[in-house]
Amino acid sequence: MPPEVRQDHPVGSALRFATELVAWVATPWALWPYSVPLAVLSPVVLIGLPTLFATPGDKRHVIVAVPGFVTILLVLLQLVAAVAAAWAAWSAVAGVAIALLAAVTVAFELPRWRWLLSRRG
Template sequence: MERPDDRIASALRFSSELVAWVATPWALWGQSWLLAVLAVTILIGLPTVFSTPGDKAQVLVPVPGSVTVLLVLLQFAAAVTSAWLVWPVWAAVLVSLLVAASLVTERRRWRWLLSTDHQA
């Protein structure tokens, strides 16, 4: 199975990740600045270090496609949850729609990632 063209999916995915990177530490800052820093470090660091061969140009630590899918789901969950906690309703609704669109466009890539011939 050939890796699908995911230019639109990657733009939506990156936008959703960016929301997670901003909104999650924002939501946690009132509880603990350390938790806020740790959260953004995890949200950015884990996908940077762990990736599926063939999905990124540079793979530091190869993992099965299922791990990559779970890391993306973590980003999406953080984006939606944090947006609803700290932003006005209209902004949280927009973030929820962005993540929903991301979920739809990610399906082909996730199918490819989960195929047995792309496991680390």
């Protein structure tokens, strides 16, 4: 019998993806003036870690199974990167907008996170 698959709320999933996109763009932008290698490496880490590590049932294809709290930490990494990089790379208005996006994303993620905390990987 296949493992139970968590159905994301479509709005929560879209918000999470939007925040990830911001992190993937803003983080290299913010790091570029300080370290070109880190700027190039940052999207590899931000995209690669969640691709490699996943909680069974949360994604269809799991390469390396991890407990739910690891998936939550990876989402938090994306959120923090998006907010911090937006503040560092762009205007204060953009920083506030991305911080609000991240806060709304967290609100929609809470049911998924509760479910993830029940998963052992």
